[in-house]
Amino acid sequence: MGITQLLFWILTILTLGSALMVIFSKNPVHSILWLIVTFFSISGHYVLLNAQFLAIVNIIVYAGAIMVLFLFVVMLMNLNMPAAPLKKKWLKFAGVLSGGSLMLVLIAALKDTESMRREVLMQTGDIGLINSLGMVLFKDYILPFEISSVLFLSAMVGAVVIGKKT
Template identity: 85%
Template sequence: MSITQLLFWFLTALALGSALMVIFSKNPVHSILWLITTFFAISGHYILLNAQFLAIVNIIVYAGAIMVLFLFVVMLMNLNASATPLKKKWLRFAGVISGGCLLLVLTAALKDTDIMRQELMMKTGDIGLIHNLGTVLFKEYVLPFEISSVLFLSAMVGAVVIGKKE
């Protein structure tokens, strides 16, 4: 087994294991820490694909910013296992159905991976580097990119407006 394969299996086990621990941990703070581990494992996968930019942005945005805010909220509310009431039965049922739908979509997407992998192998391996990514983003996908930035701006304005309301 080559070192790339070893790393792949290690990261896969880490990602799946810590994702399961997010659900099974009793303490919400532990859940968040496991979620951070999951993000790191996924970033590791990106690095294996030589998509360094995606890997580091995943860490900066998700593990660095969003998870800190999660941690803020959980720490300030001082949540623990005894404080959270058990969810209602219909809610749990709805959760199972929506989770199943997600699984269906993911399986359908995974069906095509054989073709996808062949495509990836044909590329030279630097498709994920920042230079190529920037060129694609600002040439082929410039309109969706700009529209999503407007979306972010409106979300920011909305957050400020909500924050201002007493």
């Protein structure tokens, strides 16, 4: 087993473990911190796939910005209740049932897709590098890209306008 495989397994265990901890930890702030760990290990996977740009953007956008906003909200709401109110039995049962069936559907849908059968390329391929990504974005997907950038710009302008009003 090469060092890449070793890293892959470590990262996988870390990803799944921290993702489970997101669900199982009682304190919402701890959940968010575990979610950040999850994002980091996913970024590690991106690096293994030689997609450094995606890895770092994942960290900047998700771990660096969105999770900070999550933390803001949770910290300000002060959710440190001594104990969450107990849910009813049938509610728990329904939750397990619906969650399980969702997983079943997902597995069934993804089982036979083409991407599952393809060999995963480790360390090679340049699809995630910034040059090739830029080429794809600005040649093949130029219209959606520009539309989304206009969307973001309008959101920003709107935020400034709201900020100016008060």
